[in-house]
Amino acid sequence: MGSTPEEQQNQGGRHQEVGHKTLLQSDALYQYILETSVYPREPEPMKELRELTAKHSWNIMTTSADEAQFLNMLLKLVNAKNTMEIGVYTGYSLLATALALPEDGKILAMDINRENYDLGLPVIQKAGVAHKIDFREGPALPVLDQMMEDGRNHGTFDFIFVDADKDNYLNYHERLIKLVKVGGLIAYDNTLWNGSVVAPPDAPLRKYVWFYRDYVLELNKALAVDPRIEISQLPLGDGITLCRRIS
Template identity: 55%
Template sequence: MNDDFKTIKEKIILNSPALAEYILKTSGYPNEHEQLKEIRETTIEKYKHMSIMNAAVDETQFLAMLLKLMNAKNTLEIGVFTGYSLLATALALPDDGKVLAVDPNREAYEVGLPSIKKAGIEHKIEFVQGNAMPFLNDLVSKGKEGSFDFAFVDADKENYINYHEPLMKLVKVGGVIAFDNTLWFGSVAFADDDQVFKNDPVMEYIKKHGHEAIKNLNTFLATDPRIESVLLSIGDGLTLCRRKY
């Protein structure tokens, strides 16, 4: 098992590390764009275990294919980090497509920016430094309702459910909102008082940061009549929501 895989394996829901590595070696890495690989490796080098904040390789490739099948042209990205999923989206869009992205951390975005420029698709990307809620509300107030085909959310988990409402206005009917990390390291399967959270600093942190918020989001999305939703066991969990009306 190589070092790259050891760094990211904590985020993969599959119970078999060998099978997860097989998927990456057989399909994920061979199909990974050269500059996406650069961002992934640069992020691992700079941020070590924090590099798992980037979307998983196989998940990102799935979303890129979905964008092509949808013939998506205008997309939103809430949470950017070093730009792995952002670059994947831009590569999947047509030459006149656009991804509008927001993140408060410009420094992290600039880690991946040289690779984005090298890929020749910087003209498809508009990065906005700032917090997501005022950014989304501002788009709504400016009359951008129904302007986007797709939105990808990979930011602070506590606000996912709040982002859903403005996104339901901004994404067109028939469009898709994708929420990342909706299995939250597998923790959503356990009650708050489960033994899995006892005497394990990592699991205690996961419980404290996002566990309840993600569980509440999953319950809400499953019963929201405005969408069709599916929770997929890919990466750290991915929920796709198709806006019905």
């Protein structure tokens, strides 16, 4: 028997409270995925950092466990070695990346809050992958602009993960498309933005969701017609769009 409209509405409310974890319409189905395919395969350092982050007041910002698992495999599939991450928080997705890279792999990681990164750093160090990470505290755009000035940086990144301020996603894109190599990948997180991209005007969404919604919509429209990339938007976590540079 299907759910009643009232049940569906209540279920949607629960997903809003859970935050940017899943867009699945069933909490039980999502839990099944986690318990069957994700948690049994999750490396111990990832589990430790995930549980540590869950206690933080801003835990809604962390990458979901199933998405981190996907990124880890994706990086191995494309043999990524030189990567970038914009928006780090406590470093859960960063750790997933570091574990996937070869011993001499590198991650340029940027975030405006070092304090959050320092929460997860002991776990990253214990995992033996901290030497792969070059963490920069502060806004990413000045760093990217500086890198753009040196042509030797162009086309040098294999993979770039963006999970920071949504209002700058398009600004990031115009720089990252030149820094990633042809055939390389840029992954934009939260591109379905808690399902708000199709929400009616009277939907009971939180203020910050409404605030960034237009920026996410603008990004999605721009990526869909950008001739420099191929894209695939996946309903994983809160939505992730993969962009493969083709020119």
